[in-house]
Amino acid sequence: MKLSQRATLRGISFLSLLPLYSWDPSSTYIHEPTYFKNMTVEPPGPHGVKDAYCLLNFGDSITTDHISPAGSIHKDSPAAKYLLERGVDRKDFNSYGSRRGNDEVMARGTFANIRIDNKLLKGEVGPKTIHILAGEKLYVYDAAMRYKTAGQNTIVLAGAEYVSGSSRDWAAKGPMLLGVKAVIAKSFERIHRSNLVGMGIIPLCFKPGDYADTLGLTGHERYSIDLPNKISEIRTG
Numbered sequence: 461m462k463l464s465q466r467a468t469l470r471g472i473s474f475l476s477l478l479p480l481y482s483w484d485p486s487s488t489y490i491h492e493p494t495y496f497k498n499m500t501v502e503p504p505g506p507h508g509v510k511d512a513y514c515l516l517n518f519g520d521s522i523t524t525d526h527i528s529p530a531g532s533i534h535k536d537s538p539a540a541k542y543l544l545e546r547g548v549d550r551k552d553f554n555s556y557g558s559r560r561g562n563d564e565v566m567a568r569g570t571f572a573n574i575r576i577d578n579k580l581l582k583g584e585v586g587p588k589t590i591h592i593l594a595g596e597k598l599y600v601y602d603a604a605m606r607y608k609t610a611g612q613n614t615i616v617l618a619g620a621e622y623v624s625g626s627s628r629d630w631a632a633k634g635p636m637l638l639g640v641k642a643v644i645a646k647s648f649e650r651i652h653r654s655n656l657v658g659m660g661i662i663p664l665c666f667k668p669g670d671y672a673d674t675l676g677l678t679g680h681e682r683y684s685i686d687l688p689n690k691i692s693e694i695r696t697g
Contacts, residue, residue, distance in 0.1 A: 517679035520619035530557035570634030
């Protein structure tokens with residue numbers, strides 16, 4: 461066993477002796493995220509993607525604020541609906557940034573920027589997308605949950621400089637909670653690419669000179685990605 465592994469196990473043993481935080485199920489500010497549940501010491505191995513649908517199709521220069529806005533919660537958004545259902549008045553919505561300790565709010569706020577440009581909407585700007593199977597225009601969160609409930613994987617198409625701007629952990633956590641399994645882009649911001657891997661989302665780059673438009677990809681296709689069973693067998697390039 462490597463020294464780093466022994467240190468990790470000692471740390472876990474020490475933490476197991478500490479009193480656990482008592483999660484308040486009624487809190488709209490702090491909530492136990494699903495990725496803490498059933499967490500194992502060893503990370504899961506690589507996973508492929510089969511017959512996934514495209515949740516969003518972006519162009520260049522999507523920023524962290526496009527994916528996980530920190531500003532105000534729009535009154536008609538899925539996050540607003542969640543808060544209203546729990547007795548929070550509109551005047552007390554506060555911002556996504558202030559509620560970043562609640563994964564339910566932040567998942568609903570993922571891709572919720574009102575200026576986000578999704579090619580599936582054919583020129584319309586806003587936090588919605590087309591559910592490919594139904595042909596319906598829905599909030600991104602609602603479309604993602606429909607795919608997820610049906611057991612259908614999703615991916616995101618993007619152009620160059622995917623997730624530029626300041627690093628924001630929820631720009632990777634949010635898509636994972638929505639069920640996104642891979643992002644296929646022309647290029648990635650380096651830190652965000654690592655964050656995606658940490659959340660189990662596969663970051664893939666088009667070959668030089670290629671991107672979604674040159675390959676004729678519209679986002680209405682099905683996408684499958686094959687990966688080796690062992691991380692050590694994955695090669696870049």
